[in-house]
Amino acid sequence: xxxxxxxxxxxxxxxxxxxxxxxxxxxxxxxxxxxxxxxxxxxxxxxxxxxxxxxxxxxxxxxxxxxxxxxxxxxxxxxxxxxxxxxxxxxxxxxxxxxxxxxxxxxxxxxxxx
Amino acid sequence: xxxxxxxxxxxxxxxxxxxxxxxxxxxxxxxxxxxxxxxxxxxxxxxxxxxxxxxxxxxxxxxxxxxxxxxxxxxxxxxxxxxxxxxxxxxxxxxxxxxxxxxxxxxxxxxxx
Numbered sequence: 001x002x003x004x005x006x007x008x009x010x011x012x013x014x015x016x017x018x019x020x021x022x023x024x025x026x027x028x029x030x031x032x033x034x035x036x037x038x039x040x041x042x043x044x045x046x047x048x049x050x051x052x053x054x055x056x057x058x059x060x061x062x063x064x065x066x067x068x069x070x071x072x073x074x075x076x077x078x079x080x081x082x083x084x085x086x087x088x089x090x091x092x093x094x095x096x097x098x099x100x101x102x103x104x105x106x107x108x109x110x111x112x113x114x
Numbered sequence: 115x116x117x118x119x120x121x122x123x124x125x126x127x128x129x130x131x132x133x134x135x136x137x138x139x140x141x142x143x144x145x146x147x148x149x150x151x152x153x154x155x156x157x158x159x160x161x162x163x164x165x166x167x168x169x170x171x172x173x174x175x176x177x178x179x180x181x182x183x184x185x186x187x188x189x190x191x192x193x194x195x196x197x198x199x200x201x202x203x204x205x206x207x208x209x210x211x212x213x214x215x216x217x218x219x220x221x222x223x224x225x226x227x
Contacts, residue, residue, distance in 0.1 A: 004157070006157075033214075033215075035215075035217075041219075042203075042217050042218065042219040042220065043158065043203065043217040044217075045214040045215065045216065048213075048214060055213075056213065056214055058214070091157050091158070093157075098213065099146070099209070100146045100163070100165050102148055102160040102163055103160070103215055104160060105150075105157035105158045105159070105160075106157050107155070107156050107157045108156075108157050
């Protein structure tokens, strides 16, 4: 069964450094998402992406965050200058259409900012 | 701002019995509801969904019930198996400004052999 893949599985970075989290969505999917889960808290929406542009973003997704689909397969989340509170599991998800279609999630990247 | 609430943090049931996981929501614009299952160190896995035009959807051992007037949904697992032990998230979405998936905090289900 096709799946969403994320790399790396764990990223450790120092505060103030830039990180790029990578995702390969399911190949025929058109809608892409980033969510995050801080330890012990709920899964939170960050951003949705369709047709090479952001469809929606949350208040968490400030100017330090950006997303890109650099080619036909990858979908990346960049954090320009990481803060301690960015430490979380970051999940990429994709869906083949809007509306009543489930999102399929990757296994996440654990980001630790020291 | 808890638009999707899972008020019980955990549930423990005996193998073979029914597990009932509850979820409440506040946003009347939600029209599609999903349940996800999550094991440690993995991402959420889609389990079952229901749209607001239905009140029940069944898939094998899993059934989701939706009560729109009460803004309540539940996931029934019967019979429960030890492999069902995981965190279960309720999620909801609407259209337009409500189209993102909003998750509850999750319920940890333990199925005792």
